[in-house]
Amino acid sequence: MPEIKKERVEKYFKELASISSPSWEEGKVISYIENYAKKRKLTFKKFQCGKSFNVMISLKGISGKDPLLFAAHTDTVTPCDSIKVMEDSKRFFTDGKSILGGDDKAAVAAFLEAIDVIYKSGEKHGDVDFLFTCAEEVGLCGMKGFDIKNTRAKKAFVFDSDGTVGSATVAAPYQIVMQISLKGKAAHAGMEPEKGISAIYAAAEIINSLPQGRIDSETTTNVGKINGGTANNIVTENLTFELECRSLDKKKLDALTAKIVSVIKSVSSKRKIKAVISTDREYSGYSISQNDSIISHFERAAALCKIKPSYKKSGGGSDTNILNERKIKALNLSVGMSKVHTTDEFIMKSDLHKSAAMVVSLILSN
Ligand SMILES: [Zn+2]
Incomplete structure (x- = not known):
């Protein structure tokens, strides 16, 4: 299992969280992801959605493995006009005047870190698409507006849930x-x-x-x-x-x-x-059986990065609902974001590290 770089994922998170990106105004976060991809000469695609964009980074892999989709959203709730990201040795939080946007930039940072790790490790993997959706917070608009023909994946992991890393939402209403x-x-x-x-x-x-x-x-x-x-x-x-x-x-x-x-x-x-x-x-709601192959995949990954898997049902909807509705089997995984949608929001640094490790493990245990 290749190591993730703790300082690097923290840096990605801090930079991303500092960018204001209310729903439909994700432009600067999208540019950040685009610059990241271009610097590394990764395949980057932009799909118009309303007045914003969904964007995707794709890693070409070896054949014989299931193509995978990872998804996170780039918008946040308000207040987010000016975000002052504060930190101590254990967590990131704000000055109390805005949300932090760990929902869902913790996932965006984890994806970028995982790409760096996979890219440099030389480990074999299948095709992987990282989809960054816009306007999730105002009715899952980005995912609803995304044409799934743009990915070959039939299996997806959405990283957009609170709770300890390792917890998977297997049912939503x-x-x-x-x-x-x-x-x-x-x-x-x-x-x-x-x-x-x-x-x-x-x-x-x-x-x-x-x-x-x-x-x-x-x-x-x-x-x-x-x-x-x-x-x-x-x-x-x-x-x-x-x-x-x-x-x-x-x-x-x-x-x-x-x-x-x-x-x-x-x-x-x-x-x-x-x-x-x-x-x-x-x-539409979804419910994933414990016998489903996506659960065994998730458990193999959790074992690889030594994170304890757990399962929960949710009372809320996410991009995961839309993917399952469109016959892409999808699980919503926790990234450790806490007190989301409030100005008390925070995230533990250890949860950022674990989320990135989970993404790497899911790719390598495919
Ligand atoms: Zn979210």
């Missing part, structure tokens, strides 16, 4: 978003309220009758947005609200969605309100 528009009837609230039909009171009754929060160990729902009303002296005519439903089990998700639709229909008909429901499927 299906998710749908519903937007509900209610239309009642406006009237002067002081002079003739009886002539009006309030969309606000109808929404209150509907929402109060809906299943809420955690439904069971695999299923959740949440009303997250509401918008309506113009003035206190007008009975509200129009209102919209939005909710999401998630479940690891497609049948449970379908049942929950049907229940919600029936509540909306029955309350709106009772109150003589017009309800329009639009449903968008955000992504």
Whole structure:
């Protein structure tokens, strides 16, 4: 097992984390990856996606091995206008005014380090594509916009999960978003309220009758947005609200969605309100069996770099959902990012080292 260079992966991380890259504005991180690839004369491809790009570095390998795909995203959540990366002997963190962006630059740094290690080791490996997606944080847009014909891989490792390095997410939920528009009837609230039909009171009754929060160990729902009303002296005519439903089990998700639709229909008909429901499927869930060959591959790799493998189910979606939906078998692996999406975010240096070692091991144990 070739050694990774601890100072080098830390340097990559520090430089990458210092670059501001909110969703759709990943340009500078993309240039960083492009410069890295060009310096080493690696195959680098850029794929337009909305107003940004997905980019890929490919390593040509020997034949007879499965082509592999590694994926990480280049965007971060906000606040990230100006990121001051701080460090002590053990961790990287910020001055508390911004996120750190270990989600997912820890993975980007680990990939660059792994490429250096593999490149210099002379060890034999198969074809490997490293895909860096844009706009993950705003709805997996980069991966959704990536044409998978651009990779030959049928097996992928996404590095975009919190928790200790060695932990693999083997199941993630299906998710749908519903937007509900209610239309009642406006009237002067002081002079003739009886002539009006309030969309606000109808929404209150509907929402109060809906299943809420955690439904069971695999299923959740949440009303997250509401918008309506113009003035206190007008009975509200129009209102919209939005909710999401998630479940690891497609049948449970379908049942929950049907229940919600029936509540909306029955309350709106009772109150003589017009309800329009639009449903968008955000992504499909996935569940990978312990007998799958991707699990044995992962376990061989974990043994090679002496990291203990563990397994978990997630309540959230990632690029992994999109890959599995498109028949590329994909696992989401932890990179050790902690307190993500907050200004308290940090990452242990040891987790950066371990993530890079895990990437190298996955390539060499293929
Ligand atoms: Zn992420």
